[in-house]
Amino acid sequence: MNLADADLRQQQAALLQRRISSEELVREHVLRIEQRADLGAFVHVDAQAALRAARAADERLAGDEPPPLCGLPLAHKDVFVTRDMPATAGSRMLQGYRSPFDATIVARLREAGAVCLGKTSMDEFAMGSSNENCAFGAVRNPWDAAAIPGGSSGGSAAAVAARLVPAATGSDTGGSIRQPAAMCGVTGIKPTYGLCSRFGMIAYASSLDQAGVIARSAWDCALVLGQMAGFDPRDSTSAQQPAQDYTARLDAPLPGADAQRPLAGLRIGLPRPWFADGLADEVERPLREALQQLQQLGARLLDIDLPRSQLAVAAYYILAPAEASSNLSRFDGVRYGHRAAQYHDLEEMYARSRAEGFGPEVKRRILIGTYVLSHGYYDAYYLQAQKVRRLIAQDFLAAFADCDLIAGPVAPTVAWNLGELPDPLANYLADVHTLPASLAGLPGLSLPVGFGSGAHARRPVGLQLVAPHFGEQRLLHAAHQLQRATDWHLRAPTD
Numbered sequence: 339m340n341l342a343d344a345d346l347r348q349q350q351a352a353l354l355q356r357r358i359s360s361e362e363l364v365r366e367h368v369l370r371i372e373q374r375a376d377l378g379a380f381v382h383v384d385a386q387a388a389l390r391a392a393r394a395a396d397e398r399l400a401g402d403e404p405p406p407l408c409g410l411p412l413a414h415k416d417v418f419v420t421r422d423m424p425a426t427a428g429s430r431m432l433q434g435y436r437s438p439f440d441a442t443i444v445a446r447l448r449e450a451g452a453v454c455l456g457k458t459s460m461d462e463f464a465m466g467s468s469n470e471n472c473a474f475g476a477v478r479n480p481w482d483a484a485a486i487p488g489g490s491s492g493g494s495a496a497a498v499a500a501r502l503v504p505a506a507t508g509s510d511t512g513g514s515i516r517q518p519a520a521m522c523g524v525t526g527i528k529p530t531y532g533l534c535s536r537f538g539m540i541a542y543a544s545s546l547d548q549a550g551v552i553a554r555s556a557w558d559c560a561l562v563l564g565q566m567a568g569f570d571p572r573d574s575t576s577a578q579q580p581a582q583d584y585t586a587r588l589d590a591p592l593p594g595a596d597a598q599r600p601l602a603g604l605r606i607g608l609p610r611p612w613f614a615d616g617l618a619d620e621v622e623r624p625l626r627e628a629l630q631q632l633q634q635l636g637a638r639l640l641d642i643d644l645p646r647s648q649l650a651v652a653a654y655y656i657l658a659p660a661e662a663s664s665n666l667s668r669f670d671g672v673r674y675g676h677r678a679a680q681y682h683d684l685e686e687m688y689a690r691s692r693a694e695g696f697g698p699e700v701k702r703r704i705l706i707g708t709y710v711l712s713h714g715y716y717d718a719y720y721l722q723a724q725k726v727r728r729l730i731a732q733d734f735l736a737a738f739a740d741c742d743l744i745a746g747p748v749a750p751t752v753a754w755n756l757g758e759l760p761d762p763l764a765n766y767l768a769d770v771h772t773l774p775a776s777l778a779g780l781p782g783l784s785l786p787v788g789f790g791s792g793a794h795a796r797r798p799v800g801l802q803l804v805a806p807h808f809g810e811q812r813l814l815h816a817a818h819q820l821q822r823a824t825d826w827h828l829r830a831p832t833d
């Protein structure tokens with residue numbers, strides 16, 4: 339097997355056993371990135387810098403105790419600032435911007451020895467569900483060139499699915515890791531809000547934004563997450579959680595369970611509203627099969643109620659634009675961002691710079707956000723949405739009294755065609771299954787469990803698992819055990 343087709347765990351073993359050098363591995367991945375430029379997964383690649391970093395990693399691999407990710411290739415979503423590469427957040431507003439510092443997670447992964455190959459495409463400022471809102475062009479789904487890859491971390495998901503990198507970072511505000519992972523047939527985890535530092539992650543909606551990982555398997559996600567997570571004094575919402583090795587207990591059965599039924603004792607709740615009308619049959623079928631497999635592994639399935647999760651779309655699309663309108667005010671052509679060439683006075687400079695720099699979806703969100711925060715509407719919209727958010731979180735807490743994990747769809751359909759959903763509301767509605775966990779700050783994971791049918795036979799379907807706050811270990815364990823028993827995560831678009 340070409341080691342660039344191997345997952346992160348196998349690549350790590352091969353590097354440690356010196357069966358391959360980091361330089362060879364990185365060279366192979368760079369070649370693939372060039373060969374699959376048609377996918378549009380990357381907005382920036384620095385092959386020379388990556389090869390230099392790989393050679394340095396090879397020296398450390400020859401010494402004692404190389405760091406955990408030493409020599410492993412990865413990519414960062416372009417929402418994370420990097421001192422040696424541009425960071426655009428998919429926007430013309432930031433074209434050519436270079437940060438004087440690294441985002442905390444970028445710095446941590448660098449210290450852990452990972453070699454960054456480049457930056458991946460994304461919806462502008464992480465606003466979108468299809469990656470079509472990127473100012474630098476859409477991304478194609480490696481499984482089916484007519485399909486969107488999902489969004490907003492569509493570049494990261496497509497890059498991992500096409501084997502251009504074994505893992506990539508992402509950010510998830512309302513589903514942007516889980517949904518593209520599902521649509522590209524890869525595994526993605528959005529941790530608990532606050533587990534990974536937001537320092538240096540270009541802000542969209544700060545009370546929801548969370549960094550995470552997209553990789554081929556739950557084990558690989560666990561490996562990278564362990565190096566990203568942990569308290570950061572430079573992020574005021576960073577959680578006081580000790581760093582941990584999320585891979586340590588993944589192979590073992592749950593306490594009291596055995597190798598045949600490693601998930602014995604695990605109670606998995608299925609929210610009734612998530613399986614109601616609106617869920618495509620071709621999505622429900624593979625989901626039900628995966629749930630049966632979880633049952634065979636010992637898990638107990640029970641129906642639960644999340645009565646207010648259906649309000650998540652309405653609440654999120656008030657709260658996220660409200661926060662975005664505030665966060666994006668810094669892009670004024672003075673403090674940050676593109677400045678118009680022609681203007682007569684200060685006001686016109688602001689207006690033109692923002693008109694030229696932002697794309698249509700970003701402008702729409704800024705308008706909505708400014709409106710719902712304005713005097714007279716704040717109480718009617720913003721405050722109401724905050725209350726609904728709290729009720730949704732309470733529903734989850736009540737549900738977790740009866741179950742250990744919640745399972746359901748990631749999205750109501752498989753990936754749609756590029757250009758198929760020009761209506762923004764239709765895009766917003768497609769987030770119905772990822773938004774509830776985001777509003778509650780809960781960790782969520784998506785893993786591939788099959789494909790659609792008929793004309794969609796090459797469009798992957800993902801299963802979403804949600805855990806209580808800081809339940810990443812439980813989430814990754816269940817996903818890993820399911821992946822040990824199935825092979826969906828091993829399929830490649832080139833098979």
Ligand code: GLN
Pocket residue numbers: 464465466467489490509510511512513514515542658769
């Ligand atoms: N699709 C959602 C939005 O457009 C979520 C995006 C995200 O998680 N960054 O806001």
